Amino acid sequence: MSKVLLVHAKGGPPLGHVLSRTAARAQVHLLALSALPPSVINTARSLCASITVPSEAQRCDLVSLIVSEAEAVGADAVLTFSEYAVVAVAEACRALGLAGAGSAAALARDKRLMRRTWQEHGLPQPQFRPVATEAELHTAARGLPGPLLLKAAWSAGSTAHQIIRSPREVSAAWARSRAVMAESAQLGYAELHVAEAEADFVVEQIVTGTAAHWFEEPGWGDYVSVEGVVADGTFHPVCLSGRMPTVEPFTERAGITPALLPQDAQDRIVDLARRAVDALGLRDCGTHTEIKLGADGSMWLIETAARFGGAMTVPQIEEVFGLDLVGMLVDHLLGHPVTWPGSALTPEQARGAAGSLVVLAVDGHGDAWQDRRIWDFPAVAARVPLSRDSELSVVKESSLSDGSLVPVYDPAAGANTMAALCLLSATDPRTVLHDFQALVHALPRVLPAARNQEVVA
Secondary structure (H helix, E strand, O other): OEEEEEEEEEOOOHHHHHHHHHOOEEEEEEEEEOOHHHHHHHHHHEEEEEEOOOOOHHHHHHHHHHHHHHHHHHHOOOEEOHHHHHHHHHHHHHHHHOOOOOOOHHHHHHHHHHHHHHHOOOOOOOOOEEEOOOHHHHHHHOOOOOOEEEEEEOOOOOOOOOOEOOOOHHHHHHOOOOOOOHHHHHHHOOOOOOOOOHHHHEEEEEOOOOOOOOOOOOOOEEEEEEEEEEEEEEEEEEEEEOOOOEEEEOOEEEEEEEOOOOOHHHHHHHHHHHHHHHOOOOOEEEEEEEEEEEEEHOOEEEEEEOOOOOOOHHHHHHHHHOHHHHHHHHHHHHHOOOOOOOOOOHHHHHHOOEEEEEEOOOOOOEEOOOEOOOOOOOHHHHOOOOOOOEEEEEEEEHHHOOEEOOOOOOOOOOOHHHHEEEEEEEEEEHHHHHHHHHHHHHHHHHHEEHHHHHHHH
């Protein structure tokens, strides 16, 4: 039986989903760079031939660690679904002579290199400047059209984003973004291979998006993502995911599969995603490309990742289109033939729709809840009215336990302040969007209020 070394770190699809699909294809050896979610520990023990938790000393040279572990177990393939381990795994695969994202993996991770590459290829994107010091940020802010968005070059999940509307806000934005990156590193949400990656930033123009020129009904966000895969250097689009509007500054609230777009619009979006992925030169990996939608058909590239979309994107695709992307990628990396979709799948080919909602302590307008609440999924399931045939569940490994205090939303920390991740299955994308709007509106009313001592704690 073939052997796979799965490198686990925070982020990406739920580990339980990944493990079950990988174990159906090969013997799994797990290298745990992050603690396993409690709800998955028993599953991991039953599905994995071995589980290795490296020491801090071993983590200092992550590529060597992965290579030695792969050689020790005789791995025929090495993969990860975490943004934070993508580069290290790609370099380890190169050293081992195994299929992987390739030498260009860093271009799909470091936002500075990514934007520079797309600039060289003439692809549409916001104006930008890489910055490493506060002085460089002041200079860039004077040279770029505002308002601006400061991003950590190696971040994920909208972490450390800061909007700069005037030169007076530069110093505070710089200090806050650096502080958040340091906090995120302590939580395990940080690049695992590049030393001092939390010091690298990019600042870019905030372009004006609009969903009204693309979607027939209101409520959709002004950006989409193209889910796909690169196999032997060839990009294969799988489908498009739609979004609800982000929470300021640009924290994602919900992803919906499929995106409810006309065919001509989908074709244009996929073409841009293809050019973006091709420019990066990836070899064998999942891809997730986010694209901002503007007026009169204009588009801008936000970013591309050399891995599948996180949260519940992969399980949603499996539910709606019947494609086990994890298993298909494992088969490909093992050298087995895989039939990828000939073109991006459409809403007409979908079996219903699915979406995942990040629970944040903000209402539908992005305003903070007026008081603190306790996370209680049974109360949500019992009291929030959903459409007929809609089914709501909670992703336990990505959620606080019932009875936990819902964190106060921190715009700079992004998804780090989420309370839970909910999954909804419905008859069509419109229904998912409608039910999520109802859920966001109802949460601060149906969740139990925190008592004074709980807030103090």
